Amino acid sequence: MLNIKNLSVDTEDKKILNNLNLNINDGEIHAIMGPNGVGKSTLCKVILNDKNYKKSGTIILNDKDITNEETYQIAKDGVFLLNQNPIELEGITNAEMLRTTLNAQGKKLNIFEFSKKAKEICNELNIPENFLHREINLGMSGGEKKKNELIHLWMLEPSFIILDEIDSGLDVDALKVVSESIMKYYEKFKPSILIITHHKKILEYIKPDFVHILKDGTIKKSGDYSLANYVEENGFNNI
Numbered sequence: 001m002l003n004i005k006n007l008s009v010d011t012e013d014k015k016i017l018n019n020l021n022l023n024i025n026d027g028e029i030h031a032i033m034g035p036n037g038v039g040k041s042t043l044c045k046v047i048l049n050d051k052n053y054k055k056s057g058t059i060i061l062n063d064k065d066i067t068n069e070e071t072y073q074i075a076k077d078g079v080f081l082l083n084q085n086p087i088e089l090e091g092i093t094n095a096e097m098l099r100t101t102l103n104a105q106g107k108k109l110n111i112f113e114f115s116k117k118a119k120e121i122c123n124e125l126n127i128p129e130n131f132l133h134r135e136i137n138l139g140m141s142g143g144e145k146k147k148n149e150l151i152h153l154w155m156l157e158p159s160f161i162i163l164d165e166i167d168s169g170l171d172v173d174a175l176k177v178v179s180e181s182i183m184k185y186y187e188k189f190k191p192s193i194l195i196i197t198h199h200k201k202i203l204e205y206i207k208p209d210f211v212h213i214l215k216d217g218t219i220k221k222s223g224d225y226s227l228a229n230y231v232e233e234n235g236f237n238n239i
């Protein structure tokens with residue numbers, strides 16, 4: 001479903017990714033681990049064609065070349081990125097953003113359907129319903145922002161989900177609520193998932209089919225869940 005071929009990424013003064021290849025089929029869960037600053041978040045942003053990066057290589061989504069597609073179109077094609085540091089958007093509420101986006105996607109819900117669905121999601125995520133009428137992520141705690149992004153996930157129903165360190169900043173209970181919510185979504189819609197993490201704890205909930213180690217600009221090693229255990233015990237030095 002997502003095929004990344006020979007992806008190299010540069011900023012003005014630095015090579016970040018170097019000939020990276022990754023294939024993620026429908027319904028598969030892939031985890032990427034790797035040292036700080038190795039390019040994991042960059043990879044996530046480049047999939048969505050963040051214009052701050054120069055890149056070469058190809059990114060194919062469902063047989064369509066999205067390498068240079070506009071970000072909004074990639075999102076419309078079903079890709080959802082939960083950023084490591086979700087941005088605060090002043091002046092637009094969650095509800096306004098979601099209604100506008102759903103309309104643009106042709107998934108128009110009437111006000112009652114929208115409100116019922118959104119409130120159910122808030123309750124499942126253990127966040128107040130009034131979050132729907134707050135400006136996006138504005139003034140929210142780190143953990144609240146992650147949950148807030150999940151309202152968007154559930155409302156927009158993407159088929160390819162990228163989770164960049166969704167576990168950072170979550171307390172133990174929130175980690176459980178968030179992970180269970182993602183797995184419930186997975187069971188219902190069977191999306192493909194690319195999850196970035198430093199900790200194997202979240203992978204106990206969101207069980208990956210494959211674990212990859214990103215190092216020196218490329219995927220150095222791939223394996224199953226046992227690779228996450230190896231990293232926890234041995235670090236990245238011998239990979």
Ligand SMILES: Nc1ncnc2c1ncn2[C@@H]1O[C@H](COP(=O)(O)OP(=O)(O)OP(=O)(O)O)[C@@H](O)[C@H]1O
Pocket residue numbers: 011012014016034035036037038039040041042043052084
């Ligand atoms: N827009 C940019 N301009 C300049 N340098 C950048 C830019 N984006 C990323 N970098 C650099 O590229 C490297 C990779 O950054 P990235 O955020 O992708 O790392 P990461 O693997 O996600 O790290 P972490 O585990 O700490 O989140 C870092 O050295 C970072 O400073």
Ligand SMILES: [Mg+2]
Pocket residue numbers: 040041042084164165
């Ligand atoms: Mg990162």
